[in-house]
Amino acid sequence: MSYDIEKKYDYLLQNNEIEFDQKQFNLLKELSKKSTEFFSYINNHSILSKIGILKVRPPKGIYIYGQVGRGKSMLMDLFYNSIDIKEKRRVHFNAFMNEVHDEIFKWRQKIKDADGINQNTDPVLMVAKLIKKNCKLLCFDEFQVEDIADAMILGRLFKILFEMGILVISTSNIHPRNLYLNGLNRDTFLPFIDKLEENMDVYNLEASKDYRMDRIKDTKVYFFPDNEKNQKYYIDTWQNLIGSIEVSNRILTVKGRELLIDRSAGKYALFSYVDLCVKPLGVADYIEIAKNYDVIFISNIPVIDPKKRNEIKRFINLIDTFYETKKILFILAESAPKDIMIGGKDDNIFQRTVSRLEEMQSAEYINNIIEV
Numbered sequence: 001m002s003y004d005i006e007k008k009y010d011y012l013l014q015n016n017e018i019e020f021d022q023k024q025f026n027l028l029k030e031l032s033k034k035s036t037e038f039f040s041y042i043n044n045h046s047i048l049s050k051i052g053i054l055k056v057r058p059p060k061g062i063y064i065y066g067q068v069g070r071g072k073s074m075l076m077d078l079f080y081n082s083i084d085i086k087e088k089r090r091v092h093f094n095a096f097m098n099e100v101h102d103e104i105f106k107w108r109q110k111i112k113d114a115d116g117i118n119q120n121t122d123p124v125l126m127v128a129k130l131i132k133k134n135c136k137l138l139c140f141d142e143f144q145v146e147d148i149a150d151a152m153i154l155g156r157l158f159k160i161l162f163e164m165g166i167l168v169i170s171t172s173n174i175h176p177r178n179l180y181l182n183g184l185n186r187d188t189f190l191p192f193i194d195k196l197e198e199n200m201d202v203y204n205l206e207a208s209k210d211y212r213m214d215r216i217k218d219t220k221v222y223f224f225p226d227n228e229k230n231q232k233y234y235i236d237t238w239q240n241l242i243g244s245i246e247v248s249n250r251i252l253t254v255k256g257r258e259l260l261i262d263r264s265a266g267k268y269a270l271f272s273y274v275d276l277c278v279k280p281l282g283v284a285d286y287i288e289i290a291k292n293y294d295v296i297f298i299s300n301i302p303v304i305d306p307k308k309r310n311e312i313k314r315f316i317n318l319i320d321t322f323y324e325t326k327k328i329l330f331i332l333a334e335s336a337p338k339d340i341m342i343g344g345k346d347d348n349i350f351q352r353t354v355s356r357l358e359e360m361q362s363a364e365y366i367n368n369i370i371e372v
Contacts, residue, residue, distance in 0.1 A: 005032050005082045023206050024071045027064065030203065031079040031169075034062060038083065038167050042136065061168035063143070063196065065175055066205035068267050068294075072171035073141055073243065075205075079169060080139045088137035092246035093170070096140060097150045100157065103127045124153055128160040140170035142246060142266070145180040145189070155192035162199040173266075176202060215241060216295070216328060217370060222361045224333045226300060234332040238297055242268050254288045267294040273301045277314040286321035296322060301333035306344025313346070316353050323356045326369050331357075 009028050012018045037059035064072050080090050107123035131138075138161070145151055161168065172179075176196050180189050219237065223230040245265040252259040259281075263270035269289065276286075276298060289296070304312055322329055333340065337357035341350050359365050 005035065005078045008078055008082070018071075018074070021071065024075060027075055027203060027205055028078070030062065030201075031075060032082075034059060034167075034169075035079060035082050038137070041165070041167075042085070058162075058165035059167060061170070061200040063170050063172065063176055063200040063202045064205055065172045065202070068173060070205050072205055073245075076139055076141070076169055076171055080137070083137055085136060087135050088139070089135050090139040090141070093140040093143045094246060094248060096138075097147070100127055100153070101149065103130060104153070124156045125160060128157055128164065131161065132164045132166060135166060137167045138169070140168070143170040143172040143179075144174070145183070148184050151180050151183055151186075151189045151192075155189070155195060158192065158199075159195055162195065168200060170200075175204070176200075216366060218363060219366075221329060221366065222331045222333070222337070222357070224335055226332055226334045230332060231299075234297070234299060234330065237330060238268070238270060241295065242266065250292075252288050252292060254284050259285055259288060261289070261292075264293075267292075268297070269293040269295075270297045270299075272299050273315075276318055277311050281314060283317050283321060286318050287325075290321055290325040290327055293327070295328045295330070297330040297332075299332040301331060301340065303334050303339065304341040306341055306346070309344075309346060312341060312344070312350065315340075316346070316349060319353045319356050319360075323360060328366060328369055329357075329360055 006028060009018075009025070013020055041058050064076065066072055077090070080088065104123045104127055107121070107126050111121055111123070145154065158168075176193050179193060180186055183189060220233070223234050242265040245268070247263055247265045247270075250261045250264040252261060261269055262275070269292075304315065306312070337354045340354070340357075341347070344350075
């Protein structure tokens with residue numbers, strides 16, 4: 001049994017929880033068809049396997065790609081919730097691959113330690129069997145491949161999963177042909193892309209606007225003082241914006257060295273003042289952050305001691321960089337911009353920073369960025 005996902009979409013529209021978008025609705029109809037095909041496959045496979053006929057072709061999955069905020073995850077969730085079976089799973093792709101690596105390691109240890117296990121046992125095959133035991137439907141959010149360890153096993157793993165008849169639905173920001181684009185030994189990864197396109201319909205969701213960014217309109221972006229009430233508003237705003245995007249760490253490369261981003265979620269990043277202004281970062285670091293993130297959260301900005309000139313210069317460079325690159329800042333600070341630093345040798349130049357911080361709070365500044 002399954003509910004009609006088009007009716008669910010209409011319910012969300014009628015209750016003003018979403019806006020109508022023709023491109024989204026077109027994809028929704030495709031997902032609705034896929035739901036019907038999937039249930040037909042499950043029922044026919046079950047009946048035919050009982051009478052010894054096992055070769056029933058499973059339906060193709062769907063690989064949905066497009067820019068952030070277009071509704072990919074929302075539509076996949078509607079599909080996932082429409083499938084009324086226990087053997088299903090929705091998971092962030094990176095989390096899934098971490099589990100796969102853990103299970104492969106466990107199998108290799110078993111093979112190494114136990115004489116009773118065939119030394120020719122394929123750990124990837126055994127992990128695929130474990131997945132199939134508990135899952136007929138896999139829904140992946142944020143499908144991406146950046147790790148060589150993932151790239152090395154994906155082809156083998158997904159070939160088996162597709163052959164087992166597991167339906168895979170995924171979202172991604174990039175076309176499958178651009179997965180692992182500059183990765184090491186990428187030529188060995190290309191057969192996986194071929195296999196993916198053979199078993200999944202590739203669908204580009206070109207919705208009219210970034211609905212996630214649209215949530216920022218008329219939203220408070222500067223919170224002070226740094227008390228319990230404003231801390232809650234600040235974190236709630238972060239959670240509401242990132243939605244189901246997994247929060248993880250990420251490493252950026254700046255002039256040959258690594259810059260660790262502790263809390264990253266798609267085009268959103270969460271920092272503290274210490275992360276950006278106490279640590280010895282420079283303009284090149286801020287530029288690299290700006291290249292990778294559209295919305296940046298910065299907490300625990302204190303009233304800065306005028307004598308801490310290195311911190312002051314970093315803060316000035318930080319705000320200048322994010323202002324000039326048209327980033328949206330959410331800030332949790334001890335004081336209003338005009339009181340972040342008072343007096344000192346850098347007071348004159350700091351007034352420009354104050355002015356920019358005040359402008360970056362304005363609806364005009366934020367809406368101009370969103371509407372570009």
